Amino acid sequence: MSSIRQLSPRLLWQFFDTQCSIPHPSGHEAALRQWITDWAAEKNLAVMQDAIGNLIIRKAATAGMEKRKGVILQAHMDMVPQANADTHHDFTTDPIQPYIDGDWVRARGTTLGADNGIGLAACLAVLADDKVQHGPLEVLLTIDEESGMTGAFGLTPGLLQGEILLNTDSEQDGDVYMGCAGGVDANITLPYEPEPVPAGHQARRLIITGLRGGHSGINIHQGRASANKLLAELLTDINQHAAIRLSELNGGTLRNAIVREASALLTLPADMLDTLANLVDRRRQQYRHEFNGVDDFIQLELAPTELPERVMTSALQQRLGAALLACPHGVMEMSRSMEAVVQSSTNLGVIGTEDEHIHVQCLIRSLNDEGRNRIAEMTAAVFRLAGARCDFDGAYPGWQPNPDSAMMQLVLNTHQELFGVLPEVKVIHAGLECGLFKAAYPEWDMVSFGPTIQGAHSPDERVHIEAVSRFWQLLVRVLKQIPEA
Template sequence: MSELSQLSPQPLWQFFAEICSIPHPSYHEEALAAHILKWAKSKGLHAERDEAGNILLRKPATPGLENLTPVALQAHLDMVPQKNNETEHDFTRDPIKPYVDGEWVKARGTTLGADNGIGMASALAVLADDTVEHGPLEVLLTMTEETGMAGAFGLQPNWLQADILINTDSEEEGEVYMGCAGGIDFKSHLALSREDIPAGYQTVQLTIKGLKGGHSGADIHLGLGNANKLLARFLFLQGKKLDLRLINFTGGTLRNAIPREAFATLALPQENLESLQQQIHAYLSVIKTELAAVEKKLALQLDQVPAQGLVLDSGCNERFIALLNAMPNGVVRMSDDVKGVVETSLNVGVVSMDEDKAEIRCLIRSLIDSGKEDVVGTLTALGQLAGAETTAKGSYPGWKPDPSSPVMKLVEETYQTLFNKTPNIQVIHAGLECGLFKKPYPDMDMVSIGPTITGPHSPDEQVHIASVALYWQLLTALLKAIPVKA
């Protein structure tokens, strides 16, 4: 933590260090929430929570700026819990261990939580630093954004007093976001039928690992390898030839993180083991070539393991592998309206299996509702063909761009004045909470900014130190530049 305390702006980094020290993965934010409320009350700030658990803090305007339009700074309390396979870490109990590596702050073997911990830290730093000039100010910290946006869904009208909301959940300094994709969760459940492992069969585990992983929205266009899909592809290619019979298949941990690892426990005739090893070697060469530009550490590993459990019978084995292999993944369509931005995508995020059923969890994202509906239809049809039960739920709206937004124009002008260059006005293919905020607060003017964060939702997550200083400079200048309330 001492490393972070040496960074500038110091109040922001100090808050971020405190946030890292308190475990706060999704559904486990209470300790962090209690810490923030205690701090706010010690500072004499107005502090309260709603039924969804969201926190609202208020600070009076700097003397002389009482007539400025009220502003809310917004961040979410939770972080994505992802770790490297060899890292021992309990996200519900262990602190994140940040460290400085050249121009970046990283974490040791886990996600860093800069998404959205830096934004949260910046909002708290504004409240703490009386040298920052601002009008009437609110800070809204929402619950469980990463796994369904529960706090944003539960936000009630007439709680916030602000007319402008600045979301701090963007991840590229120099870009200003005025819109985002909506999303929906999709699950496929396939009933499994099993039988004894045939005599003369060897049990092995096939592991794919070393993939980068990443954010299933912001990184989906990068062509990163999806461990679930790559392993399913091999099983489909070689399953019948080598009589590969599944005992278990697991891959990925979160539907909004591109899966980095997947594991298949298999039984096959002893005489086919050498052929399996040869085919793995050949397949690894193929996918390394295909993904050479983006995946440098991709590996396939075969281990012999003790015989355990039952195998899927031949028909069930074939249906499961075919279903997983046939599922689309990645970019479905690029936007015609916003050049260079993904319109519709999906991530085959989590695959799990128990004795009697397999579950495949996907997250579909789209800038347009019809895009989500189209992918839901495709996955539903695949489920019907495979005999799987399917459900689509948890739909949340996108944030429709408003090119005439006054606060977006103000951010653009402020950035130009500060840095003598024009920021990029963007629509992001990720789920920001702004679209949900528009339901209880339809007239609120919104914008999203943030520092440069790479590898969010993966253990490679890192935040660029210099960009945090630039983001802080923009944020504090913007608060002072807010116009007088009409």
């Protein structure tokens, strides 16, 4: 038990603390799902698991509210597993350790899972608290949102009865969302062409650390450094010196997180050590100046290490370096119709060296399919010129804004009644599941809101305590004011 259980609203924070104690990274939600199922059964709530692994929990309307429109409260059960380099944490077995830091809640050395754990806790608190007034209520808890939206993809038409969906996966207090970006994964494989390490070589590991990272949608416009792109620039410098050879390079573990750490294993003759050190030092100085105020703690280091068994051929090393340098990354286009809204972006999220190939993964986002497809074609062209194979999967649509949404107007009015200000209506550059829900339930009127969460998808993740309280107040009041069918 942690001190967060004493925060208000107490039921919500108690559920969140319990979630932290049960490992639930993407693809490993089974234990948390079973706990929720057992808890719902003990509360005599109707609970079912669909064919794909989502949970649906139903609660009857509060007395006198049976004729209100049916509402679906929605959250996802998985979290992004990211830890600092000096934190030894197995996300499949070890609990998250939340703690209070002033006005915020954080985790010790890892992601917190407030994305979307606070929303999930709010859904369970509504089910648990009989003082919350509502019409016919369903809670939809999906799986695998962070790594593929498997639960949303597999949602079957006809399972849910409500007309309104309240998504709890937004991350800014005072904002209400009425649309989101779609996306697609680019999976690139390049055959590893090996040759023996040249005689007389020594080995050095080039390590890039200290970057902020973050959510590849929400934070992509903020100019944060990507360790993979910095590594690509350094590899371009290195490739000017034929005697420095590349054995492997690795960076990032998730396609939807801006990369915080990357490394390359190099071999070189002793008389090139000073040259390599100078290349790294020059880039170190450049990055500290270039990212001042955005990424202030970038570290570039060279460390002695054991000689590898192989290096890449010079031809492969050159092609790979050029492709990674040319690979699109960051904001590609701003919206023409909505001010300060990112239209399209892409994230060079993963580089990995395996036995027989080099693997690269990008997540491409756009508010429309045309923008998404355009960047996909650019990405494929770059890597195919380097001799790589590029496959795309996991494509999901954006959630197109509905300016006539009755639920949006209700949420806006309710927010003003509670807090004296109208919230901002926004379109989020992230992959909310709402776009996929529309395919199975086109009639749903949907809106998304949540508390302030910063640093999602990184160990800097934190959630604002007072914003959670306001989120809860807004959710409870909206449920009470749902109109009759």
